[in-house]
Amino acid sequence: MAKKQATGDVRSEPAKLSWLRAAFHFHTFAYRDPRSAFASGIGLPVVSPTTVILGLVSSLFSIGDSEGAKSLLGSAHHSQVLIDAPSGVVFFRAFHQLRRYETLKYGSNPRFGLTKINQGTREYGLVEGPITIYVAVPPDQVDAARLALINLRHLGTNDSLCSLVGTVEVVDAPSPDVLYQRRDVFAQQVQREGIDVLSLGVTAVTLSTFKSEQPVSQTMAHWKMAGDRVDTELVPYVIPGSFQGTSRGRIYRKRKST
16 A cells, blocks of 8 residues: 555645654653543543644743744644654553642632642553654744754653653654544545555544634633633544553554554
8 A cells, every 4th residue: 555645633724834853752651531531531642732732832931932932822723733653652550649729619618728639540651662743833933843842841741751852853744654643534545545444553542633713712811721612622533553451551552664
């Protein structure tokens, strides 16, 4: 089967986008399936496009480049993300303590301002090999995106710590071997090219993406990720490889390219 250029969350953009590539080694890795409860998060071997874009924005804010961060966020609905999954991930479940402040969200609260503590669980991953990120931004955002990738210290949860491997590169296009594709786009390609899906060894995961229109949060007082008017949506994505359950956790193995 001839290899085709993998495409991710493709949107209409006002100008040609520029692609950057960066590989990261993860010292600890945790990313929660956006459909799972925060107190009992189920791990995924890749992160969502929104996680990458917001991670880059956070990276710029952390080094004091607020203008670059706001500009990058302003083009989030045009940006594209592809992720080359790691060779494998061994997931295990760990307890963690949830600390929150008592609020007045639901009316009078005699414990207002005090700390609320309860227990939760989260799946962490031991990652084999790097996770490579491809991000496409408008040409005038390339410098900001490169600076953000260089200074990225975590991706996923705050304790999902990573280090840049090598340098950030500007590339013409992502590698054709990368499979990180919206399920509907992948299904059209399968039908059009007569691909045998079973021989590919793929898995569908649900990820969060920005909607194609201008984020409504830019005109709102607070960022809004859920509710009536949202900036994001949950979309099934196809990635290579499969999961295997064990008595103590799960193992993700990436399908090797043929």
